[in-house]
Amino acid sequence: MTATLDTRTTGSRPSPPGSLGSWWRQVAALTRRNLWHVRREPAQLSDATVQPVLFTVLFVYIFGAAMVIPGGTYKQFAIAGLVVFNITTSTMGTAVGVSADLKSGVIDRFRTLPMARSAILAGRTFSDLLASILCATIVLLTGFVIGWRPGNGLPGVVAGLAVAVLFAYAMSWLMACVGLSVGDPESAQGIGLLVLFPIAFVSSAMVPIQGMPGWMQPIAEWNPVSAVAGSLRELFGNPNPAALRDNFPSQNPVLMAIVWSLAIMAVCIPIARARLKARTVD
Amino acid sequence: MTDAPEILAEGLRKTYGEQLAVADVSLSVAPGEILGVLGPNGAGKSTTVRMLTTMTRPDAGRAVVAGHDVAGDAQAVRRVIGVTGQDATLDELLTGAQNLELVGELSGLSRRTARARAVELLDQFELTFAADRMVKTYSGGMRRRLDLGASLVARPRVLFLDEPTTGLDPTSRVRMWEVIRRLVADGTTVMLTTQYLDEADTLADRISVIDHGLVIAEGTARELKASIGGEHLEITLEQPDERAAAALAPLAAGPVQVIEGGKRLRAPIVPQHGLVTAVVRALDDAGIPVDDIEIHHPSLDDVFFSLTGHAAEEPVAEPTYETSADELMPTR
Numbered sequence: 001m002t003a004t005l006d007t008r009t010t011g012s013r014p015s016p017p018g019s020l021g022s023w024w025r026q027v028a029a030l031t032r033r034n035l036w037h038v039r040r041e042p043a044q045l046s047d048a049t050v051q052p053v054l055f056t057v058l059f060v061y062i063f064g065a066a067m068v069i070p071g072g073t074y075k076q077f078a079i080a081g082l083v084v085f086n087i088t089t090s091t092m093g094t095a096v097g098v099s100a101d102l103k104s105g106v107i108d109r110f111r112t113l114p115m116a117r118s119a120i121l122a123g124r125t126f127s128d129l130l131a132s133i134l135c136a137t138i139v140l141l142t143g144f145v146i147g148w149r150p151g152n153g154l155p156g157v158v159a160g161l162a163v164a165v166l167f168a169y170a171m172s173w174l175m176a177c178v179g180l181s182v183g184d185p186e187s188a189q190g191i192g193l194l195v196l197f198p199i200a201f202v203s204s205a206m207v208p209i210q211g212m213p214g215w216m217q218p219i220a221e222w223n224p225v226s227a228v229a230g231s232l233r234e235l236f237g238n239p240n241p242a243a244l245r246d247n248f249p250s251q252n253p254v255l256m257a258i259v260w261s262l263a264i265m266a267v268c269i270p271i272a273r274a275r276l277k278a279r280t281v282d
Numbered sequence: 283m284t285d286a287p288e289i290l291a292e293g294l295r296k297t298y299g300e301q302l303a304v305a306d307v308s309l310s311v312a313p314g315e316i317l318g319v320l321g322p323n324g325a326g327k328s329t330t331v332r333m334l335t336t337m338t339r340p341d342a343g344r345a346v347v348a349g350h351d352v353a354g355d356a357q358a359v360r361r362v363i364g365v366t367g368q369d370a371t372l373d374e375l376l377t378g379a380q381n382l383e384l385v386g387e388l389s390g391l392s393r394r395t396a397r398a399r400a401v402e403l404l405d406q407f408e409l410t411f412a413a414d415r416m417v418k419t420y421s422g423g424m425r426r427r428l429d430l431g432a433s434l435v436a437r438p439r440v441l442f443l444d445e446p447t448t449g450l451d452p453t454s455r456v457r458m459w460e461v462i463r464r465l466v467a468d469g470t471t472v473m474l475t476t477q478y479l480d481e482a483d484t485l486a487d488r489i490s491v492i493d494h495g496l497v498i499a500e501g502t503a504r505e506l507k508a509s510i511g512g513e514h515l516e517i518t519l520e521q522p523d524e525r526a527a528a529a530l531a532p533l534a535a536g537p538v539q540v541i542e543g544g545k546r547l548r549a550p551i552v553p554q555h556g557l558v559t560a561v562v563r564a565l566d567d568a569g570i571p572v573d574d575i576e577i578h579h580p581s582l583d584d585v586f587f588s589l590t591g592h593a594a595e596e597p598v599a600e601p602t603y604e605t606s607a608d609e610l611m612p613t614r
Contacts, residue, residue, distance in 0.1 A: 022390055025387060025390075025392075025393075026387065026388055028387075029383075029384055029387035029388055029393075030384075030388075032384075033373065033376065033380075033384055036375070036376055036380060037375050037376075040375045040416065041375065104373070104374075105369050105370060105371040105372065106371055106372070106373050107371075108337070108367070108369070108371045109371035109372075109385065109432060110388065111336070111337050112335050112336065112337065112360055112363065112364075112365040113360055113385065113388045113389055114357050114358075114360040114361040114389060114390065115388045115389070119388075281337075281338075281339060282298075282337070282338050282339070
């Protein structure tokens, strides 16, 4: 052991504590930590990397022949839906990640540091935002490989991705609330699945709403996932059977997608912050 | 006028559900001092530390650390403290260096400063060889050292060590003591909780003894040991012999007790080189055969027995954040 440990106190820090600059630095540090985790355990990200490829190929080839899409082929119809489907289900990662953090010893270290608690959630949802961009991109690349084409070219794709990623960000805050409400990551995963898969399926993501039973149609029409799917189809320039239906959400998918995303965030962000506070002070 | 205490707790109280973890704890630590909080499992040591480090809100009482109130100004307290507990608060999937860098950045250091500080601490704790290995691969002793390093990243004025050597093997324990001793030479104020009298004795300037959520004694190690008698010899003779006490008296540090009808003797001693040999020789010269001779070191049980009239209790379950290491270390 070398010379006396230098424990002289330094009063100063690079940016004043509590300032916005220091908050961003904390969020960046926590995001980097989550990315380091992914590098060590890439399997963590399989629902954003493997699932998109698998589902895209499976759905297009298994359902493709049987489905009749007014105005186009199933392949051209489905890719937009697969983007929103996959990024929605992959937000389960936020629930699991938040729950795992709360269960680990690391949270006890964070609780004695002069950091903003909110940075923990911001860092988690931001790294999951990056994951959803990756997920969406993989769906589009897979689609492109098997023959999908965006009628509106690259600008349409970028616009569509922006809407999709906004929605995924909102959903990850919802999933953060789930993660903060359960006791362990396994429960978080279970509940996440239970919540996300029905939402993702009872929508226009994988099938035109016209084919659903009468009672299910209004649910599917007002489902935010349908709004995002419709937005993507319009923006990408792909066949959009929902546009044939005469109701507000079907006629204004982009507006609905943005409104839903902002509404979900407006509700879930404060709840998540309150729940984190409750879970980290006893 | 004396300096204001660096740590001040008055009437702290905390109940978890039905269980009163801390009943009424008051203590005071001067700047640069090391206070040892000594007590068995379930005494309320960890809960007291949690209240002083803003992790837990006291139900009653108040506490001030480095001039900041723990309830009213928690962030200010966190800026000046470092905390290490029994459970390492490390991220298993990150390397040692990454763990320290993360703590640095979250404490407000720039990335470059955090990285430099990490290198410095890894060197000082002799962990450079494992800096780029995942903490998952570290031994228990290495984890504790890294965790202690993490609590020092921001150069805290006040350091809280909650049972720093519980569950460690003897070598790691001694090593940790050395580290802690060097730590405080610079004037950091330290509050250290422990269940081991020898640890409190070795490291602390003053000791507060805590039992069932109350402080039952306070003083220097010497004062405490004086009240319980310090080290003593226990000698068992082959048969009772009334000359033994007289033979022993010159070598003892106090009155010799004769028990079991003269067959056993107890004598307080000042441990020193050659003492036991001298005792055996003295008894041998007097023609008194000795069956067994034992040096008895004062233990937490002795302290407790003398202060409370009963032994340190069996572990009372503190809330679940305590590790199972508690159950591995029965009260001595």
